[in-house]
Amino acid sequence: MGKIVLLDDLTINKMAAGEVIERPANVVKELVENSIDAGATNIVVEVKNGGKTFIKVTDNGSGIEKEDMLLSLERHATSKIKKVEDLEKIYSMGFRGEALASIASISKLTMISKTKEMDVGNIIVITEDRVEKEEEIGCQTGTTIIVEDLFYNTPVRYKFLKQDASEYRYIKEWMEKAALANPSISFRLVNDYKTDLALNGNGQIENVIYSLYGKEITDNLVKVEYEEDNIKVTGVIGNTLIAKDSRKDQICFLNRRNIKNPIITNAADQAFKGATGIGKFGFFILNIEMPADYYDVNVHPTKMEVRFKEESKIYSVIYHAIKATMLNSEFLGNNEKTEKQEYIENEFKFLINDEKTENNEEIITREEERKVEYKFLGIIFKTYIIIEVEDEIYLVDQHAAHERLLYEQIKANYKNNINGNSQMMLIPDVIDLQHKEMEFVKENMELFKNTGFDLEIFGENSIKINGIPDLEYRAKTKNVFMDVLDEMTSNERTSIKDVEERFIATVACKAAVKAGMDLTKEEVDNLLQNLLKLNNPYTCPHGRPTTIKIGKEYLEKFNKR
Template structure:
């Protein structure tokens, strides 16, 4: 006799449940998405014990008819598509017809629902896939789903759940994301009887951001509304002060569905580059609206993964959307809003295209150690994404310095902070961070304009002795130094000769040797990192080491030169490491500024 048997329905459903329902938060996701698909404008999510014992989602959607109710629990039962082709015109969150079947196979599920046509509501109770009974009940139009004792018949799953607080945290993050994507739906979250938050459903993203993240975040966000062809991107991006060490605050929605996609993430990284500080990630919440014909969401049961038909086009649009918003930000009295999406900083553009890396970036051969940095070839530089227009030509993005800020210089405090007044507001500019940002842009600009010929020659070349490790790094990366303005030669086995340093147009006396050694030191301390990080860190380090320090006295004309340059930059907010260059102290009428 053979060994192969057909599995029973409950087993099949329990196995399928394993794909989408790993923890209570997944149940909440499926149920809230069903409410949204049903057109609900009010959704209440109630949780007890981290969702392990009790999850209730109530909505005012269109309800489930009496005939549909038992069918809804069947596997592959859906009202949302009829055939696979329908996916190309489906914008609902669900379409697989699996969620309820999965949930009911591993819990006790109670549904109370009423459609407009039904005289009264109907209540259905089911457990472990079996319907235990139905009865008429009084109810408003809408649906309430209660899930109790999740995983009661899948002990292995139950065992892997975290404590209640952690499970609730997952739920909260999930519900917050859904609220951020569905601005026209009011969502309330209640945990163990306490209100955790409620979104207003008034359609204003800044209101919900304020509710979820607080005032400071809200004040440091720029709204995004960018359209290119069939694609529209809306949401918010954070200015440089909002950048964080993790990607936690990077959220993409595709037609309101939360997705993860590496190409889009890379695009965002490029757009934020130079503005977030090295090793930091920009803040964004973006919803991409585009025709369902342009992507496939049926890649994985959780629907987090998506395949785009024209990834490279979308890459560019996301880049434009973020960049445009960041550069349009009113800053330091700049009121000239730049609305032309093509006015980006050209040198930044070129710099960025040099550094675009594909998803194969994780390939270890592309990682460098302290001993070798491989400069991208021209072909790599002109790589497929950033610089290709629809016609395949290079998109030229022009520098357009229209920022024009009038400021009044008030003096320097602590030999470090330059005080300026702009439009009745008082600002403190950190002279080191500001100079660092200016030099960083300058070095990139030099690189753009005049590769390998942007050195400021020194009167007397300097010979520096190096250790074996340092020497190896310089030998292997001599192009990197030259590209960014170091005129250096190998000089015997253990030394190098420095003839020139990057032309930074400042008279500030810098000790060439110190600067060079500091850079080497910095480059050698962090060993394994990607090419683009190394190069960016290199420039940031050069800028940092060559910049005026705190406690260095600046002459007034030097201060003005620094401020003029800083205020003209498209991104004057932080130094390349992410430290703010400028802090707003307050308005002339602010109480805190008036001494009694």
């Protein structure tokens, strides 16, 4: 007798479930997505024990006809596509027709449903592929699915679950994303009999964001509205004050489906660069809409991954959507709203070609555009410059601000390959270096040269400094050089871009005036005027805020308390 057998359906479904259903949150995702596909405007999710023992999803969607109820639990049973070509135009969340079959194979599943044409609904209960109950029941139009004792027959999977609170967190996180993607649907999440999330579904994403993130985040968001070649990008991006240490708050939906995609993250990283500080990630919640045949979602059963047909197009659109929003938003009393299209194009070209643009005039004109009026009030603690702009007071951290300014200047010189941006020293310094430091210098001569250091190798382990970047600063040359070297050799960098970025940031940091240094009125003026011209003056390159803003309104409120 041969050794090959055909697997039975239950086994096949359990195996398929392994791919899609890893934890209770995946069940919630599949059920809620079905409710969304059914056109529900009201979805209630109730869970117990982090979803391990009980998950109930109730919707007011289309409902399921009696004949379809059992069929919907079969593998490859779907109402969403009919033939393979339909995969090219999928706008529904589901299409594989396997979620319910998978869930039913690893739990006790109850389905209650009624369409609006039916007078009375039906209930079915299934365990281990056996129909335990099938009868009529009075209920509202829509569908309720109850999933009990998930993984009861797959003990290995069950063992890998985390504590209830952690499993619940995954559920909540997913629900939050569903709410962000569907502001017109009213969502409620009930955990162990307590309502934990309630969104009214009034259609405004701002309301959803406010409920989920609170006032501080909402106040630091800017709306995105961008369209190019049939691709529409809407949502919000966060300013530098709310940039984060992780990618947790980088959320992206493609035709309302939450996806993770490296092309999008890379494009966003590049667009945010310089605005978030090194090592920080820009905050964004973006809804991308495009024709379904621009991409393939049938890559992985969880549908979190997509493959774009034209990756460079997507990269470019996301980059431009974010960049344009950042540059066109208001800042610090500046009400100019110029389309800095040319500037964006140059940055983008630099980025994708990695070549240095010849034209350095453009940078100068850009910097001359803004003239901001402010009243200088003084300096406190030898650290904070206080100015008044319109109805607001700004405390500007002199070190962080100077650092930001130098960073932009060095970067501009570097990008535009402006030679001779060195300030020659009357008496060159000769410095002895450690082996590791010497290696770094030798390997990165170009980097030093392009940022304005004029160096000469002077014997086996010595270096002669003829010139340093021509910037306005008061630090000692040798110190700047040594500090930069120290920083660069004590932290490994991976990519060339990282090394460049960190190098420029370090030069800026080490050369900037420190807290506690006395500045003259001219120095303050010079610093502020130049700072305010920058597109992103909010933080120093490391992400520390340069400026704290206090509105008149705030003071008035404060006064009334």
